[in-house]
Amino acid sequence: MIRQRSIATPQQFSFSFNPASQIRGARACNLPQQIGTGPYRIPRWYYNSARMRCELFYWSGCCANGNNFPSIHNCQKLCEVDPCKQDLDQGHGNARQTRYYFNKYSRACEQFNYRGINGNRNNFESLQQCQQQCSEVLGPCAYGSSTPQKPCFDNGACDANQFCHIGLSLLTTVCCNRSPSGDRCHQMLNIGLGNAFLRRWYFNVNTEHCEPFIYRGLQGNENNFLSQKDCQMSCFVNPCAAGEPYQIQGNIIQCSPAKPSICPPGHYCHIGAELQTTVCCPNLGGNACEQQMDQGQGHYQLQRWYWNVANQRCIPFVYAGLKGTQNNFLNQETCERTCHIFENPCVSGKPQQGMNNRPLSCNSNNNCAASYWCHIGAIPQTTVCCPGRVDKSIACQLSLAIGDGGANLQRWYFNSNIHQCMPFTYGGLHGNQNNFLTQQQCEQSCPVFVNPCALGEAQIGQSGRLQLCISHNQCANGYWCHIGAVSQTTVCCPGRAQGYAVCLQSMTEGRGDASLQRWYYDVNTRQCLPFTYHGLMGNQNNFISKQQCQLTCLAYVNVCPRGVPLLEMSTNQPRLCTFGTNSCGPNYWCHLGLVPNEYQCCPGAETNLAACKMPFSTGVKGAPAPSANRWYYDIATLTCKMFEYNGRKGNQNNFITEADCADTCKVFLNPCNRSISLPPQTCSGLRECPIGTYCHYGSTSETTICCPSEGNRCEQPMSSGTGNEALRRWYYNTQKGICEMFMYNGLHGNANNFLTKENCEIACKINPCQPFITSNGIYQTCVASSLHINSCPNGYWCNPGSNSLTTICCPGAVNDPCNLPMITGEGNEELERYYYDPMTGTCRVFIYQGMKGNQNNFLSQIACQLRCRPSENPCIGQPATNTAGQILFCSAINKEVCPVNFWCHVGATPETTVCCPGATNPCSVPLSPGSGNANLSRWYYSSNNRECLPFQYNGIRGNQNNFLSQTQCSRTCPEGGVLFQYLGNYPSVGKFAQDGKEKQSAEAKCLQYRLFLFTWK
Incomplete structure (x- = not known):
C-alpha cells in the first residue's frame, strides 16, 4: 500500500469551551455523542463506549460536551486505551474517595484515594468491578x-x-x-x-x-x-512529486541509476535515499533540464546536481530525498551529459528539441518541423533544425551569409541580381537558407534565368539587370512585356506588334514545363478561346484573361442556331435583347442565353408566332454557366413542360418561366380531377357528353368540357375545387336529402355540381317526402322491416324506399295504415309491394314507384297480414264508407258522423266501432246479443216491460237496441211511457216558412233524428 506523506492542514475554525461547563478526563469518554446546533461540518472524533472505539463524526461548531476530540490520536490516548494498562492517577481536588485500580506490574487490584477531578479510566468504584475488568492473567x-x-x-x-x-x-x-x-x-x-x-x-x-x-x-x-x-x-x-509510482500487478517497480530505462514511457527513475524510494515516477512535463530545482521533502541530505538554465551549467544542491523534480542528477557528469553545452549554430532563436531534450539532428532532406529549416554545419552537433523557415522563393532572395566559425565549407548561394548560382566558403555557424551543398541543389531550388523571348534577348535595364515588367508601357520601344510563369521570365522581349496585328498572330503554346491558362484570339471564329501556355517562347496573342483578349481583339460568341446575330453598327458586337420587348426588330428573335451577353438577336421568325409550333431544342454547351431549367410548349399535350437548356444554338420554343410560355402559347388547363385524352371534348346544355363522362361547367368555354365520371354524382361529396373563381353552384346534400348552394372555385370539382337548384333536384330527385331533420341538420334514416316496429320519432313513419337514401322518416303517421288507400307513388322505381284492401279484407300486390306513397305499403304479404289482420264485419250489412272508399268509423261520443240510414255500432275495439246500416227505431227492435266472444256489459229496452234491462253483448252483428249505460237507454227509450210516434229522420220536422222560404230552427235540428212524442199514463 502506498501512503502519501502527512501534511498538516491549517485550522479554519477556532472554538473554545468553558471548562467549568464540561466534564473532563476519562469520565468524558462515557458521555454520548453530541453534534451540537451550529451551521458548520467540522470533522471530530468521539469515543463510542458501546463499540469501545473512537469514531468520526461531524460537529456543527457549537454546544458540544467533553466527548469531542480534534483527532483520533487524542481520542485514543484518553478513551481507547485499556484501563488495565494505565498507571495510577489519583486526579486532583480535595475529595478522598475510596477507589480501586489495577496494578499492571503486580497484576492485582489495589485500593487508592481518588481526589474527585480528572484522573484516568483505571478507576473502579469497587474491587469486584476492577477484577471483572482487569484479568490478573x-x-x-x-x-x-x-x-x-x-x-x-x-x-x-x-x-x-x-x-x-x-x-x-x-x-x-x-x-x-x-x-x-x-x-x-x-x-x-x-x-x-x-x-x-x-x-x-x-x-x-x-x-x-x-x-x-x-x-x-x-x-x-x-x-x-x-x-x-x-x-x-x-x-x-510515495517519493513522486506528482502521481503514483509505476506498478505491475500491484507491485512497485524498482529502478536504479544503472537501469533507468526500466521505466516505461511517460515515467522517469526517481533516485531516492534508499531502494524503496528509487522508483519510476510520472514525468512532470517539458524538458527536464528546464524544470525548476526543487530540494524536495524529507529528512535526508543528499548531494545532487541540477541544470541552471540561466547560467547554462550544472550546479550542486542538497536533496531532501522525496518529491523532487526531474532536474535532479547524481553527479555533475550525468547532469552535463543530459543537459550538454553546445554552440548554437542558428543565427537567431534556439534549435528544435528532440525527445531526449537535445537539439534535433537533421539532414539535407529537411526532417524538421514546419517552422524550422535544417542548418548543415561542419559537425553533427551543429547540423540541427533552426527556427525562422521561409519559402524557397524568399530564401533565394536572401543575401549571401558566409557565417561565423573556423570551418571552411565549400557551399553555393543564389545571386538574385544575375539569377545564377555562385560558390562561396561558409564558416559553419550562423548562416541562412540561401546556402546549398551543391550547384545542382541550388539550381533546383532557385530559378536560374532562362531567356523566354522567341525573337532575341530580353531587354537589359540601366542597372544592368533584366528589365522586369507587368505591362508593355514598362518596356522600351520595340519591346513587349512577356508574362511568364515566374517573375524571372516576366521580362521585356523584342519584336513588338502594333494594334490589330497582335490579333492576327497565330496561337503559340511555346516551350517549357509550365501549364498556364491563357487566352488567344481566333480570327476564324472571331472569338477569344482558351489554351495552355508552357511559359517560354510565346508571342503577343497571349492574354491573361478572356476580358483582356476581348478588349484588345473585338470578339463575340455566335449563339444562333442558324446565321449570325444582329450586330450593332457602333461596336460591331451582337445586339443584346430581352424577352417580350421586341427589341430585335422584324425577322429576328431574342435568343435567351445563360449569361447576359448571350441574349442575342438571331435571324428567324419572331418568338410569339413561331415558338408554339416548334419542337424544343436542348442546344449545345459552351456558355460560361451551368445548364439551366427552361420551359417549352408541347403541342401534343397543349401544356408547358420543363427541359434542361445547354446554353447555345437553341430555338424560339425556349422560355425562362412557365408563365412566359403560357402567355405566349395557348395552354390547356385540365379542369377535371382525372387526366383526359386530347383534344378535349367541349359540351353545353345542347351538346351532351358520351357515356362515362359528365359535363364540367367551368367559368369559360375552355373549362366547360366532358370529364370522366366517378360514380353516382348525387352521392359524391361537395367539392369547392381549386382556382380563383367564385361561381354560384348547387349540390345534393346526401345527409339532409336536399339541394344546397355553394361557391365553386372553377376547377377540379366533381359531378355533384349543378348550375341551378332545379337542375340539382331533377338529377337527384330521391327525397320521397319532407323528412325528419335531426338537431345536427341531418335527415333521419330508418329501417323498414317485416315487423311492425317504428324506428322513427312520434308523428313520422318509415318510407320503405329502394335504398338507404329513400328509406327515411316521413311525416303524417296514422295509427291504422290498413284503411289507407293504395298509392303507387312517384319515381322511376318498380318495386313489388303489398297493400291491405279493406273491401276484400285481403293483402294484395302492387308496383310502387319509390316515392310519395303512404303507410299502406308493405315489403311482403306476411308483413301486410301481420299488420292488417282481416276482421269480421261487425254490421248486418256493409258499413258506411267515405268518398275515398274507406270505412267510416265513429265513437260513443261522436255518433253523429254516421250518415242517414246508418247508426253507430260501438264494438269492443275501434276497428268494430263503425257506421252500420239500419234506420229502425232502436226502442222497438228486439234484444240481439250478437255474435263473438267479447262479453260486453250493455243495456236494452224491453218493450214488454217498458224498462231498460242489462244484457251481455258478444261484440258484433247486434242491432240499435244496444246502449252503453242505463241512463243512455232510458234517455232514448223513456220507461213507463206510451210511445206514440217516432219523428226522427223526417225532413219536414222543424221547418217553417219565413219570407216564402223554409228555415230550420235549432230545436228542429236537435230533434231531427231522435224526437219521440209520448204521453204518460
Whole structure:
C-alpha cells in the first residue's frame, strides 16, 4: 500500500469551551455523542463506549460536551486505551474517595484515594468491578481474547479482521484482533507489557521513517515489525512529486541509476535515499533540464546536481530525498551529459528539441518541423533544425551569409541580381537558407534565368539587370512585356506588334514545363478561346484573361442556331435583347442565353408566332454557366413542360418561366380531377357528353368540357375545387336529402355540381317526402322491416324506399295504415309491394314507384297480414264508407258522423266501432246479443216491460237496441211511457216558412233524428 506523506492542514475554525461547563478526563469518554446546533461540518472524533472505539463524526461548531476530540490520536490516548494498562492517577481536588485500580506490574487490584477531578479510566468504584475488568492473567492480544489453538507465523494464517502477533514464544505468537484505529502504519508506538526485551521496528508517522524500539512481548499493536525491511515494505512513502509510482500487478517497480530505462514511457527513475524510494515516477512535463530545482521533502541530505538554465551549467544542491523534480542528477557528469553545452549554430532563436531534450539532428532532406529549416554545419552537433523557415522563393532572395566559425565549407548561394548560382566558403555557424551543398541543389531550388523571348534577348535595364515588367508601357520601344510563369521570365522581349496585328498572330503554346491558362484570339471564329501556355517562347496573342483578349481583339460568341446575330453598327458586337420587348426588330428573335451577353438577336421568325409550333431544342454547351431549367410548349399535350437548356444554338420554343410560355402559347388547363385524352371534348346544355363522362361547367368555354365520371354524382361529396373563381353552384346534400348552394372555385370539382337548384333536384330527385331533420341538420334514416316496429320519432313513419337514401322518416303517421288507400307513388322505381284492401279484407300486390306513397305499403304479404289482420264485419250489412272508399268509423261520443240510414255500432275495439246500416227505431227492435266472444256489459229496452234491462253483448252483428249505460237507454227509450210516434229522420220536422222560404230552427235540428212524442199514463 502506498501512503502519501502527512501534511498538516491549517485550522479554519477556532472554538473554545468553558471548562467549568464540561466534564473532563476519562469520565468524558462515557458521555454520548453530541453534534451540537451550529451551521458548520467540522470533522471530530468521539469515543463510542458501546463499540469501545473512537469514531468520526461531524460537529456543527457549537454546544458540544467533553466527548469531542480534534483527532483520533487524542481520542485514543484518553478513551481507547485499556484501563488495565494505565498507571495510577489519583486526579486532583480535595475529595478522598475510596477507589480501586489495577496494578499492571503486580497484576492485582489495589485500593487508592481518588481526589474527585480528572484522573484516568483505571478507576473502579469497587474491587469486584476492577477484577471483572482487569484479568490478573495477561494475554498476548491488546484487543479481545487470543486464539491459542490457531498459532500463526504471518498474517496469511489469520482471519481478515486479525493480524499475527509475533511474541517471545509460540504460545504468544497467535492471531489477535486488529485495532479499531485502522491503518497499522498510523498506529501509535506501543511497547506493550511483559518482561521480554525484543528488538522491533515501527513506522514513525511524524518522521515517515521506520525506527527501532524494544517490545515487552505482550499487548502490542500491528505497528510492530521484525525488521526494518519489513517495516519499509509495509509502510511505503510515495517519493513522486506528482502521481503514483509505476506498478505491475500491484507491485512497485524498482529502478536504479544503472537501469533507468526500466521505466516505461511517460515515467522517469526517481533516485531516492534508499531502494524503496528509487522508483519510476510520472514525468512532470517539458524538458527536464528546464524544470525548476526543487530540494524536495524529507529528512535526508543528499548531494545532487541540477541544470541552471540561466547560467547554462550544472550546479550542486542538497536533496531532501522525496518529491523532487526531474532536474535532479547524481553527479555533475550525468547532469552535463543530459543537459550538454553546445554552440548554437542558428543565427537567431534556439534549435528544435528532440525527445531526449537535445537539439534535433537533421539532414539535407529537411526532417524538421514546419517552422524550422535544417542548418548543415561542419559537425553533427551543429547540423540541427533552426527556427525562422521561409519559402524557397524568399530564401533565394536572401543575401549571401558566409557565417561565423573556423570551418571552411565549400557551399553555393543564389545571386538574385544575375539569377545564377555562385560558390562561396561558409564558416559553419550562423548562416541562412540561401546556402546549398551543391550547384545542382541550388539550381533546383532557385530559378536560374532562362531567356523566354522567341525573337532575341530580353531587354537589359540601366542597372544592368533584366528589365522586369507587368505591362508593355514598362518596356522600351520595340519591346513587349512577356508574362511568364515566374517573375524571372516576366521580362521585356523584342519584336513588338502594333494594334490589330497582335490579333492576327497565330496561337503559340511555346516551350517549357509550365501549364498556364491563357487566352488567344481566333480570327476564324472571331472569338477569344482558351489554351495552355508552357511559359517560354510565346508571342503577343497571349492574354491573361478572356476580358483582356476581348478588349484588345473585338470578339463575340455566335449563339444562333442558324446565321449570325444582329450586330450593332457602333461596336460591331451582337445586339443584346430581352424577352417580350421586341427589341430585335422584324425577322429576328431574342435568343435567351445563360449569361447576359448571350441574349442575342438571331435571324428567324419572331418568338410569339413561331415558338408554339416548334419542337424544343436542348442546344449545345459552351456558355460560361451551368445548364439551366427552361420551359417549352408541347403541342401534343397543349401544356408547358420543363427541359434542361445547354446554353447555345437553341430555338424560339425556349422560355425562362412557365408563365412566359403560357402567355405566349395557348395552354390547356385540365379542369377535371382525372387526366383526359386530347383534344378535349367541349359540351353545353345542347351538346351532351358520351357515356362515362359528365359535363364540367367551368367559368369559360375552355373549362366547360366532358370529364370522366366517378360514380353516382348525387352521392359524391361537395367539392369547392381549386382556382380563383367564385361561381354560384348547387349540390345534393346526401345527409339532409336536399339541394344546397355553394361557391365553386372553377376547377377540379366533381359531378355533384349543378348550375341551378332545379337542375340539382331533377338529377337527384330521391327525397320521397319532407323528412325528419335531426338537431345536427341531418335527415333521419330508418329501417323498414317485416315487423311492425317504428324506428322513427312520434308523428313520422318509415318510407320503405329502394335504398338507404329513400328509406327515411316521413311525416303524417296514422295509427291504422290498413284503411289507407293504395298509392303507387312517384319515381322511376318498380318495386313489388303489398297493400291491405279493406273491401276484400285481403293483402294484395302492387308496383310502387319509390316515392310519395303512404303507410299502406308493405315489403311482403306476411308483413301486410301481420299488420292488417282481416276482421269480421261487425254490421248486418256493409258499413258506411267515405268518398275515398274507406270505412267510416265513429265513437260513443261522436255518433253523429254516421250518415242517414246508418247508426253507430260501438264494438269492443275501434276497428268494430263503425257506421252500420239500419234506420229502425232502436226502442222497438228486439234484444240481439250478437255474435263473438267479447262479453260486453250493455243495456236494452224491453218493450214488454217498458224498462231498460242489462244484457251481455258478444261484440258484433247486434242491432240499435244496444246502449252503453242505463241512463243512455232510458234517455232514448223513456220507461213507463206510451210511445206514440217516432219523428226522427223526417225532413219536414222543424221547418217553417219565413219570407216564402223554409228555415230550420235549432230545436228542429236537435230533434231531427231522435224526437219521440209520448204521453204518460
